[in-house]
Amino acid sequence: MGVAKFLGKRLVALVVTIAVVLAVAYLLMYAAPGSFFNSTNIGASLGQLRLQNPELYRQYVEQFESRYGLDQPLWAQTLKYVWHSLTFDFGTSFANPSVPIMHQLRSAFPISAILAIGSVVLSILIGIPLGVVAALKRNTWLDSTLTTLSVAGQAIPSYVLAVLMVLLFGVAMPGVVPINGWGTVGEAILPIVALSAGNVGVITRYMRGSLIEVLRQEYVRTAEAKGVPRFNVITRHAMRNSLTALITVVGPTFAFTVVSTVWVEQIFSIPGMGNLMGAAFPTKDVPLSITSIYILSLMVMGMNLVVDVLYRAFDPRVALE
């Protein structure tokens, strides 16, 4: 199957999947008890209005509902919502009726994307050499230390690590690295490190495993037998194949990193997508909630597609299907 046809098929599948997810998300949030109006955030000012002038309050609510199409039948609402989302017409959030969600995304999304991509790139750069070292020094103290550290990195989620780093650089040795905010290069250090520890662990373990596997292959022995220097055997013959296998790990790793940015942003008060979600979900701000997970999921699924195409490009044994 040609690349174009493969891509076309996958894109159609992606759009259908996203549409189903959006519809289910909308229906579930619609079914959720309580509405944006009953939640405590907006209750104070509007609650007063309701007591003082019930008629005006009713009008306000009606206006609000017709503005967001909440007075239409459920199926129509859902279809409309899915269609508007798929065409990137997100409208405005409940909390902020004057600012289009697109505007909020424009400032929040790049931050999360930088964090996620930065972390994955950094983890690959650190994880591959560590994995190679562990594989070459197999069954030594160095290998077992690296393997144990990898497990530890995978075990502790990014947000707990972030908290521990805030304690370290906020209480124990203040002033070394900024522990809060976003805007300078320094402020990106701790979040990216917190996001990367687990990824480095995953990549190190995977690289170690696949390299050990490849080093057992006969073509490696052939290369050694014909007198290729050890360094070249590893870099040119063995690593090239184990790197191809590594591409398959990048997809899930990226997906998990995108979710982790949401958590880490909350710890370091970074105004990214996690910040939007933290504001939207507890108040049942339906458009902003669904749009933020939609955009992040789109990034994850797009990355999965790229990874699939790359994997098939690098490994001719795998047919496009």
Added chain:
Amino acid sequence: MAVTELALGVVGDESSFRRTSQAQLAWRRYRRNWLPVAGGVWVLIFVLAGIFGPWVAPHHYTDTDFLNANQGPSWEFPMGTDGLGHDMFSQILWSIRNALEIAVGATAVSFVIGCVLGLWAGLRGGLADQAIMRVVDFMFAFPSYFLNLILVVTLGRGMFPILIAIGITGWASYARLIRGLVLNMRNGEMVEAARSLGATWPHIARRYLLPNVLSSMLVALAFGIPADLVIMAALSLVGLGLLPPLPSFGNLIAQAGPNVLGYPWLLYFPAGIFALTLLSFLFVADGLQEAFDPKGGS
């Protein structure tokens, strides 16, 4: 002659010898490293704290003591108090109980759903298999945390709703595992060999299938519980954790955020204990995996 006797001796001893040997071998491999053993000890302490914590806790989790708010660790408050005068030690003990209830419950829900769908896919095959595996692929590719968020909004923020919200999204890996085991059993060489030796199905199920399945499932569950602990605490970070005043590690970590520099003990203890617990669970899971499957794994 001696060789025959030796062989006979082994055969005669086989049934009693072999029955214990798999578990014993696994245990021997498990305790070879100190990390899984240490992790196991901590997990045991954690579980005991979860079971008996509410009786040990000096205060109820709703007890406040405004005169002693924001106190550092002392004999009266071993882990300090927060801004409302909650005793952090008691808060943590109750958090452990809530964390255990939800993580174990959610894992059980995922496991049951995974078993049913995995068995269905593996045994029926055909269209059912394809449809279920499609959904499994989706669950693997899609960040399920986002589904958790939507489900928590829909179901609510109590103990049981959160348990269900986490459990209902986590079944994909169990379904894939069980389907793989079923297919392996149906077409595998081990079963064919046993069949050709004249073994009956009950015998095959008891002696060959069950031990294999049990160890794989134990390892999967050991990885599943800490993963659910992580998700549960992460819900608090976007404000969808257990509804206060119910304490949880996520709530403790999320609430402490802005005050961290003035009152660092509000984070030292919850974050430290939570991190130690997750580490221990993973070392145990890793140790189990290696103990049961010495050749495979990483």
